[in-house]
Amino acid sequence: MPRITRNSKKAELNFGEGVEKNKVRKRKSSSSSLSEIENLSPNKSSKQIVDNLEKSPGISDCLAHKLSLEVPNINKFSLARRALAVNENYRLPGREKQFEDLLQIIDEAISTKKSSSLYINGPPGTGKTATLLKLISSHDYELKLKTVFINSTSISSIGAIYKKICSELDLKDCGNEKESLQLLENYFKKDNKKKTTLLVLDEIDQLCSSGKNQNVLYHIFEWPSIPNSKLLLIGIANSLDLTDRLLIRLQRKCELKPLVMHFPAYTKNEIVEIFKSRLEESDLFPPAAIQLLAAKVSAVSGDIRRALNLGKRVIEIAEFEKKKNNKSIDMEKISAIVETGDDDSKIQLKEVVSVLNNVYGCAQHLNDEVDDIPLQQKILICTILLIMKHDKNKEITIGRLHDIYKKVCKNRNIYATDLSEFVNLCLLVETRGILRLTKKKEPRFHRIFMQWNEDEVLSALKDKQMMTNILNEQSLLGR
Numbered sequence: 147m148p149r150i151t152r153n154s155k156k157a158e159l160n161f162g163e164g165v166e167k168n169k170v171r172k173r174k175s176s177s178s179s180l181s182e183i184e185n186l187s188p189n190k191s192s193k194q195i196v197d198n199l200e201k202s203p204g205i206s207d208c209l210a211h212k213l214s215l216e217v218p219n220i221n222k223f224s225l226a227r228r229a230l231a232v233n234e235n236y237r238l239p240g241r242e243k244q245f246e247d248l249l250q251i252i253d254e255a256i257s258t259k260k261s262s263s264l265y266i267n268g269p270p271g272t273g274k275t276a277t278l279l280k281l282i283s284s285h286d287y288e289l290k291l292k293t294v295f296i297n298s299t300s301i302s303s304i305g306a307i308y309k310k311i312c313s314e315l316d317l318k319d320c321g322n323e324k325e326s327l328q329l330l331e332n333y334f335k336k337d338n339k340k341k342t343t344l345l346v347l348d349e350i351d352q353l354c355s356s357g358k359n360q361n362v363l364y365h366i367f368e369w370p371s372i373p374n375s376k377l378l379l380i381g382i383a384n385s386l387d388l389t390d391r392l393l394i395r396l397q398r399k400c401e402l403k404p405l406v407m408h409f410p411a412y413t414k415n416e417i418v419e420i421f422k423s424r425l426e427e428s429d430l431f432p433p434a435a436i437q438l439l440a441a442k443v444s445a446v447s448g449d450i451r452r453a454l455n456l457g458k459r460v461i462e463i464a465e466f467e468k469k470k471n472n473k474s475i476d477m478e479k480i481s482a483i484v485e486t487g488d489d490d491s492k493i494q495l496k497e498v499v500s501v502l503n504n505v506y507g508c509a510q511h512l513n514d515e516v517d518d519i520p521l522q523q524k525i526l527i528c529t530i531l532l533i534m535k536h537d538k539n540k541e542i543t544i545g546r547l548h549d550i551y552k553k554v555c556k557n558r559n560i561y562a563t564d565l566s567e568f569v570n571l572c573l574l575v576e577t578r579g580i581l582r583l584t585k586k587k588e589p590r591f592h593r594i595f596m597q598w599n600e601d602e603v604l605s606a607l608k609d610k611q612m613m614t615n616i617l618n619e620q621s622l623l624g625r
Contacts, residue, residue: 222430223465229424230457237423240416241277244409248281251405255378256290256342261370263379267386268409270585271449274382275348277409282344292341298352299565299589304362307353311345327365334375342376345369349566351383351588367404379404411448414440420450421457430461435493442502452573456501459577463497504579522563523575524607528616529554530581530596531603536620544569544583545590553622565590580606 229236238245251264266274282293294314301307308326312318317329334343347353347366354363370377381388381404412420417440425431439460443453519527529551533542548568555562563571569589576583580603584593598606607613 222428223461223468226425226428226430227458227461229428230421230454230461236420238273238277238280239419239423240412241273241409244273244277244407245281247407248278249285252281252285252287252291252344252378255344256287259342259376261372261375261377261379263367263370263381263404264407265388265404266380266382266407266409267384267388269411269448270384270589271447271451271453272409272411273450274409278346278380278382287344290341291344292339293344293346295346296348297564297566298347298349301352304353307347307362307366315343330369331372334369334372334377337374339374339376342378344378344380346380346382348382349589350381351385351388352590354388412444412450412453413448414444417444417448417450417453421453429492430464431457431493435460435495435498438495438498439502442506446506451570455570455573455577456505459501459574460493460497463500464493467494467497501577505577519578519607521560522571523578524609524612525554525558525560525616526551526568526571526575527580527603527607528613530594531600531613532617532619533623534596535600535617537623542594543590544572544592544594547572547594548590550622554616554619557619557622578606 251262254260255262266278268274279295282291287293292315294311296307296310296314298307301310305323308323308330312326312329315330315333317333350363353366367379367381369375370379386408414437418436421431421436421440439453439456443449443456526547529547530542532554533547533550534540545565548565551568552562566589569592572581572583572592572594575581580596580598582595582597584595586592604610604613
């Protein structure tokens with residue numbers, strides 16, 4: 147048994163006194179925190195309250211957790227927005243048949259080593275590209291395929307497509323269009339290729355804007371007929387009859403005629419299912435809100451990208467309202483949250499209606515719910531005003547707007563998105579009700595109409611200096 151000295155007894159006594167003093171301090175701290183809540187001024191934020199409660203050992207952790215529901219939950223909203231991002235790799239409800247058909251076509255090309263071509267068509271936002279990319283990424287094709295994916299909107303000129311394909315196939319650099327074409331034809335004639343080549347050309351209608359240059363598409367679609375080419379060519383576009391209307395020569399030879407796969411517009415039930423699958427870990431969107439949004443989009447276009455962008459905009463408004471409503475908190479509200487666990491942060495039907503009215507309504511009005519607009523969207527909007535205010539030609543297309551937008555970004559050393567991303571950027575601004583798009587067959591020819599005037603835009607952007615600077619850059623409009 148250890149020997150106890152006088153000093154050790156004294157230390158033990160002092161320790162016991164310290165514990166008692168500490169308990170007293172905790173009780174005082176707890177009491178002062180409760181007193182602070184009871185005498186809370188209306189200007190004190192709920193965040194401050196929760197911070198104080200969490201530091202107070204006398205207050206239940208459960209109460210602090212319940213109160214945290216009333217703090218604008220940035221993660222909750224941002225996670226929901228991320229789940230609705232257009233480019234996220236989620237399930238694709240409603241596209242199971244197309245997925246299986248594509249899988250069969252690709253597997254057959256690999257196993258038989260026979261060349262073929264496929265034309266995928268359907269309205270914008272029907273999952274054409276997403277389904278194909280998901281298939282390629284979800285199956286182990288890396289060892290079996292040499293995959294080349296090119297979005298034709300990124301090509302500076304129609305003839306430049308050959309050089310781009312050469313680059314993706316790691317062929318030597320060529321000087322001009324004719325040399326690049328010859329190099330590609332020689333490549334496909336070689337019989338020593340170990341892998342089948344999967345060549346995907348998205349937005350191929352960008353390669354046939356004039357009668358003369360339709361030869362580019364003819365040359366490309368003739369490559370699978372080259373012996374030993376081991377090529378699976380997949381073209382993607384919105385036009386239902388592109389091969390029948392523009393590539394008539396292909397119809398004369400059965401071996402050149404591509405298979406055709408159609409992607410129909412999404413139905414209401416399919417849009418609802420997509421939202422549910424993406425938001426399965428979030429309770430922000432009540433079923434009624436999803437049903438309302440899906441019904442409107444399916445009736446107008448069936449474009450899932452549009453539906454997802456609208457959903458993101460609804461979340462932005464709900465988050466803004468949540469922040470605005472939580473500037474003050476009282477004890478009655480605290481008690482209600484603790485007792486019931488209710489949280490009012492869910493999407494309201496009025497918020498969905500507000501966004502739908504902005505996009506599909508015709509009235510020009512400033513939405514008081516507009517929160518801070520991202521920088522890229524601000525630059526896009528100001529570029530539109532620059533054209534409207536100083537250019538003689540007031541007709542604005544996405545292609546023309548993108549050219550000037552890139553110059554504006556370059557002047558500010560800011561990254562400029564490519565054309566395909568820029569189209570989506572325009573769609574996001576449209577969901578705010580600031581502009582309206584009139585769709586054409588080719589995205590670069592979509593026309594843009596401003597719904598707001600300059601004063602309304604200035605009020606929304608909250609950045610008078612940037613807007614003034616961009617509006618003074620008339621030199622960027624020069625041809």
